[in-house]
Amino acid sequence: MRSKLTSVRHKKKREQTALKGRNSIAQGIALCRPTPDQQALKGRNRSSFISPLQGFAINLIGVPGALRRTIEFRPFRAFLISSSRYLKLLLVLATVIIAIYAAGGNSSARLQSGGLTPEQQRGQQIYLHGSNAAGRDVVATTGNSAEEMPAAYLACASCHGRDGAGKAEGGITPSNITWQALTRPYGATSASGRSHPAYDEQLLKRAITLGIDAAGNKLHVLMPRYRLAYQDADDLIAYLKVLGKSFDPGLSDAQIRIGTTVINAGPFAEMSQSVKAVLAAYFDLLNQQGGVFNRRIELQSVASVDGPEARVNALRTAIDNQQMFALVGVFMAGAEEEFAALVKEKAVPLVGAFTLSPPVGLPPNPFAFYLTAGLKDQCRVLATFAAERFPSPPPQAAIIYTNDLPTRAAVQAIKSRCAQAGWPAVEEVQAPAGKFNAEAVVKALHSHATRVVFLLAPGDIQEAMLEQAEKTGWRATYFIPGFVAGRKVMDITESAAEQVFLSVSSLPSDQTTEALIEYRRLAETYKLPATHVASQMQALAAAKTLVEGLKRVGREASRQKLVEALEGMYQFKTGLIPPLTYNPNRRIGAAGAYVVTIDKQAHRLVPVSKWIEPD
């Protein structure tokens, strides 16, 4: 919806500018409009790899003793994403991130019309977008000017709200225009003390088109006068009669249907099944306790075979055929853009997704909410930390990365952060998978007196680098995003370990005893798989966030209200991952990381930084 408005707005940009400065009426109108979206950013490479280090960190550092046996993590459970061309990617079942790029152009996300009649649907289009179904522009005049303006600027919903209740803004309180309010037998009295009798269809048409209220008074000058065709007026009235009631799919008096994805075969199947199991368990327990605002939550699993395309198609078909109010814990890896475009197109709120690539840009996808930071943001955290650690003289630094990895953005992030810190140009070393010559690279870096190395390459390259460095006696400090850290990193010698820093997106201190007990009870009651516990916890955190959003929305739920409720979350604690904060421009709830180092003796990871969030 927003991007629809945006595209219209861009088309008419000059007119709008002229309108703005002209008079106070225009200003008043501008007040009511949604804030202009920014132009969609260009798409970029998709990314799709996941690694298990975070689960490892959770396991090693300090799950309370009583729980340790139950929550047994299996560190270094690596998978190969054989179906994709990205080979040898490690999979940590820990992070829930989506990358979304507006596909640009006309990817209008419109509210699903649910149980509306065709007439009401057309009316809804006029109400929400100021355009009619035939594609003709609806026009309106404002104030005392006779000049016509496209109603797309002046859509009813912009001032009266999607629910018609009319929220006060800039000292103006647009009237409540729900049918119930308009047809009160005793009329209504506005804040200014003026009252009018009840409206009927004729009087309401007169008000919308001529700006005369039911008592014959002129309506407020900020209320545009719409030039509606006969059919459009009828459609709009038909919709106004049901305005305020939610017709979003998947929502009934007794239940809310929530969708998730399940992969039947392939390397992710086992992890996917355990995620589904924990979601089903959590919602079932919630339902046993009465649900949310007297609605049960019904989990709809959308099964597919592995493969990004298959997963997207399965979800698309499911959204079309089965009513789903929102999505949770979707496995997006490998098809981030497609999934994101899908939820935007279908206007389905999504909370939590399994992917590593969160290149969140502006404008954000209004419907997608991710839990933790991806590779790029973790790299920025590492670079920020490195800059503090090597204040002066600025060290010579290098980034070793494989082109197979979707790391271009991460490399750029590191370079720009190092440049900010006044470091000399960072050397980029491409390390093609399978053809990495550690000896040559170490020799070159040694000769350049390189002291800092960002390792954005898979485990075998990390291993080769560390081994070769040890052999030649060249010492550098390594910064490795937790996502890509291989198991061998933990086996390095004690002296080398001091030189390795890793980023992780959560620490055991983010976990509360209550949340862990809650998980343990779920695991016992519902016999949850003992594997992929970290992924289960991520999924659980996503489900808890979604449910919190629904609780904040209230009984009168809609997808739009859910989005607004999620956007209003500040430091929401799931007890499983760091606190989550969202706002209209922030779509990763915990968009930062900790830096940890390896304690060889205790065989664990030790945090050496506070929570760092890239700006």
Add this chain to the structure above:
Amino acid sequence: MSRDFRGFFIACDRLACTILLLLAGATSLFAQSAVEAGQKPSPATDELKGAKKKIVHEGIAVEFELEPLDAQKKKSGIVEEGDLAAFRFTITDTASGTPLTGLRPAVWMDMRRHNEAGDCSKKITAFLGGSLLARPQLDFSAYYVLALNSDATISVVDPLFHYGGTKLLALVALKSNGEDWTLTADQAKLFVSLPDANQVAVVDSLAWKVFASLDVEGHPTRLAMQPDEQYLWVAYGASEKDRASSGVAVVTTAGLKVVARIPTGRGRHEIAFSDDSRLAFVTNQDDGTVSVISIRELKKIKEIAVGRKPVAIAYSDKARAVYVVNQEEGTIITIDAAEYKVLSTIKAQPGLGQIRFAPGGRLGFVANPENDLVYILDTAVNRIIQVAHIKGKPEQLTFSNSLAYVRTRDSEFVYMIPLDELGKEGQAVPTLDFPGGRSPLGKMSRPSLADTMIRLPEPSAVLVANPMDQTIYYYKEGMAAPMGNFSNYKREPRAVLVVDRGLKERAPGVYEATAQLPGAGIQDVAFFLDSPRIAHCFGLLVNENPKLAELRKVGKVTIETLITDSDVQAGQHVRVRFKIADVETREKKRGLSDLGALVFLAPGIWQTRLPAKETDEGVYEIAFVPPQAGIYYVYLESPALGLTFKDGQRLTFRAQDTK
């Protein structure tokens, strides 16, 4: 300085007159100003011409307009003292014409003195600083506190917490003791139920007079205003003798007519509404039912059995449901507001009382005075998620944005629960507390249905009435004890309410408030905006009202004080002399045998009445001992001269502690 803070510094120079007025049983609040000012309207200068006045300061335009509410006066454009008028300020950006919204201008009105032409920044500074000796005649940044007293009165108090003083603005006499009250959102009308008089009184909050009395047979008790304020709902027939007819009466708030009497069931009634003003839910305590009433049709559409002794009801807009509390069974019944059916029964312990929802409507608080508990229920999951243990019979609940306040019945403590800390099921509930005086807060000669604890318009502050202490306490969040208190003029406050007098933004950039114009003469309407900084006085010519002038004419004399040094010592004899002469002829007024004086210590905490002795021709004297340091006011009265206390003449002096 924020407007909220300024709220404390409230007009005081008229303190004395007003108290006197009340003591003298006077009715008109503003009748005396012209005499006090001793100033006749001078010829209008350019500044005073025109209905609208505009200044431009650093690209910001402020336009002031005074519009009499009376239609005829509006036409003539002439304003007189005593008129009700809207003070309207339109603030715009001159470059674009954009209205500036969301501002909080402070406005006062005060008589312009002879030496005060033009610059009034000093005046504004004095008002802002809250100087006790520079009080404006009108203060639009204030709120008033109302107390529902046990002697069938309502005291209207201008609180001055920072001085430990107050000003009793008015004492509204009711036909019988009030039971419950409610105020319209525009603060204009106050409705008070008078069970013993079978009436609902309607009080005008500008004049502080009962201007209408609505007959509601059957001892009206609970009052409830529906959200859109079209109807006021009045519960009647609560007592045993009214069993035959018991229900709710519906009154139009605009026309003040009883448009329906709807019998609902036996027993006491509590009332809740759906937030769209579509439905009213009325409990019938003895029948154990809730009547659902369609507000459109003013007809009962359903009767729902809820359990034994439903004593409280509240609507949650988050849950779109009504919650009914059954005292004897200790249950909370949820009724769906769309289909009027019972959704669930939440079990608690018997002995339940009030139910209220925190801002946002999700968390409900249910008091259980019998068991010293407050239950917190989450409407999202429809169950009690936490329980607070609060000693002293927790009884009444109110909220700020961050705290729930729990007033106890048997102790003087008010407990506070931080709302942020709630929501973790099964966790202990942290509480804070502060003492609200000496006596138990719930103890009073005749309990009222209305609240004795109320949130203030300013953020994070509440007022708590302590009936036995005859005191109202002001508490600001974060403090360990109340920051101030004031005595309720030896009356027992059974309930407390606040009337906000601030300017309201009526349209973008248009800020407005209504007041009764005080004295005739050239008035300064002092306007102050903190950011962007604008301080300006608009001149305003207020004409003398001939009728009021006629009333004042009787006994028009000048009174000249003859003490040269007005600073005197507390505890020592003081002689105050004054010369009385005719205002026109300057002739001395000799041989007044009925001249009496009323002396009191601000803010009315001590007073004495004395006869005045003539010591010289036209010179009279009173002698007394000021009991303590403070500001003393002297008022004179002489029926022979037609001089009454309310004429507003006044001598002021200050007594200091003996050095």
